[in-house]
Amino acid sequence: MAGPLYAADPPGAVASADLEGLTALFHARSGTTHILAPPAPQILQALASGPADAGEIAARLAADFELAAEADAAAAISARLAELEAAGLVWRESAPTADSGTKTAAGSGQALE
Amino acid sequence: MRHRFELRVGPVAFRIGSAWRGPVDALRRLYSGYPAPEGVCDFTVRLEPERPWRRALRPSVAIRGDYMLPGAAPLALAHGLLAAEMGMNLQMALGQRRFLLLHAAAVEREGKAVLLTGHSGAGKSTLSALLGERGWRFMGDEFALLDPESGLIHSFPRTVSLKNESLALFGQVDPARLGPVMEGTPKGTIRHLRPPANAVARMAEPAEPALILFPRFGSNMAGEAREVGSAEVFVRLTQASTNYVALGRRGFVALTRLVSSVPARAIDYATSDEGVRLVEEQWRG
Numbered sequence: 378m379a380g381p382l383y384a385a386d387p388p389g390a391v392a393s394a395d396l397e398g399l400t401a402l403f404h405a406r407s408g409t410t411h412i413l414a415p416p417a418p419q420i421l422q423a424l425a426s427g428p429a430d431a432g433e434i435a436a437r438l439a440a441d442f443e444l445a446a447e448a449d450a451a452a453a454i455s456a457r458l459a460e461l462e463a464a465g466l467v468w469r470e471s472a473p474t475a476d477s478g479t480k481t482a483a484g485s486g487q488a489l490e
Numbered sequence: 491m492r493h494r495f496e497l498r499v500g501p502v503a504f505r506i507g508s509a510w511r512g513p514v515d516a517l518r519r520l521y522s523g524y525p526a527p528e529g530v531c532d533f534t535v536r537l538e539p540e541r542p543w544r545r546a547l548r549p550s551v552a553i554r555g556d557y558m559l560p561g562a563a564p565l566a567l568a569h570g571l572l573a574a575e576m577g578m579n580l581q582m583a584l585g586q587r588r589f590l591l592l593h594a595a596a597v598e599r600e601g602k603a604v605l606l607t608g609h610s611g612a613g614k615s616t617l618s619a620l621l622g623e624r625g626w627r628f629m630g631d632e633f634a635l636l637d638p639e640s641g642l643i644h645s646f647p648r649t650v651s652l653k654n655e656s657l658a659l660f661g662q663v664d665p666a667r668l669g670p671v672m673e674g675t676p677k678g679t680i681r682h683l684r685p686p687a688n689a690v691a692r693m694a695e696p697a698e699p700a701l702i703l704f705p706r707f708g709s710n711m712a713g714e715a716r717e718v719g720s721a722e723v724f725v726r727l728t729q730a731s732t733n734y735v736a737l738g739r740r741g742f743v744a745l746t747r748l749v750s751s752v753p754a755r756a757i758d759y760a761t762s763d764e765g766v767r768l769v770e771e772q773w774r775g
Contacts, residue, residue, distance in 0.1 A: 392743060396721040396746070401724055403738075408738055412721060
């Protein structure tokens with residue numbers, strides 16, 4: 378399933394600390410601190426190797442974690458990606474391919490201030 | 491400025507200028523024994539007439555300085571000492587960049603610091619001042635200064651501002667350590683207490699943070715302690731810091747290191763003696 382491609386800042390642009398299962402993350406570009414619960418930190422980690430859609434992120438995570446059925450995992454990851462996008466930690470890199478049938482907003486891929 | 495006073499509180503040097511003699515004289519008395527700055531002052535506080543003609547006619551003190559909050563309400567001249575104290579706090583809160591500033595009281599024993607942080611009214615000032623009279627070194631009742639490089643807590647032993655009911659708890663101290671009683675201030679009745687001599691003499695000694703406490707005071711509190719998870723501690727301390735955002739990554743690294751390495755507990759207490767007992771118990775583990 379091809380959906381929108383998401384990208385995140387490279388690992389060097391953020392600082393993070395594990396706080397009893399939660400992750401405190403300092404996003405240098407915005408100067409904002411976030412507290413993230415799994416699997417959000419893992420999704421950001423998976424994006425460190427380059428932009429990916431939810432299916433590809435699920436595949437990358439499957440290398441390290443035991444996931445539910447791939448379609449279910451991708452749906453859950455899509456929901457988390459939307460939250461991360463709202464928080465300014467990921468953004469859409471480009472529109473999806475024409476055959477995906479997924480509706481996306483025009484002008485996506487905007488970077489954050 | 492007609493009247494001036496310079497002093498050092500912990501690692502910070504202040505210059506206070508005033509259009510009136512009264513607040514400066516009161517500061518000199520209250521801060522008797524504090525060292526003078528060795529070099530350039532970090533912050534300047536100016537107490538000025540709100541309008542030029544008000545100096546004589548209806549005296550009202552406006553707090554100004556290197557850093558200002560627009561719309562800070564002027565105070566009556568009788569509260570000039572409070573204005574000077576608020577001005578010093580304001581300069582620290584808005585201008586301090588060397589340390590991560592935590593809105594917390596701190597006391598020290600055996601080189602280790604206990605931080606007490608919480609909302610206004612939680613009893614930070616009262617508890618830290620009482621502990622300072624009972625064998626602990628008082629390091630400050632308002633700000634604990636976390637050095638991002640060393641991870642140590644630096645002392646900021648300003649005079650304690652005792653409010654309302656707390657005044658009666660310090661009836662036994664040397665009267666020379668107490669400032670004038672100021673009634674009808676925006677925070678109620680206030681009287682300043684100079685910290686014990688050892689707190690002033692050792693103000694340059696930092697301490698290793700060893701315990702973070704979140705006191706909560708209330709007449710129906712149960713007198714108990716409970717663990718606080720590090721993620722909650724982190725969030726609460728970002729809220730308790732006036733310059734966390736300004737310090738950027740340095741602040742983040744300093745704070746995550748603190749909360750990852752230092753245990754934290756909440757304590758609920760109904761009387762000041764119970765509060766002191768709980769701090770001592772948590773300290774002993």
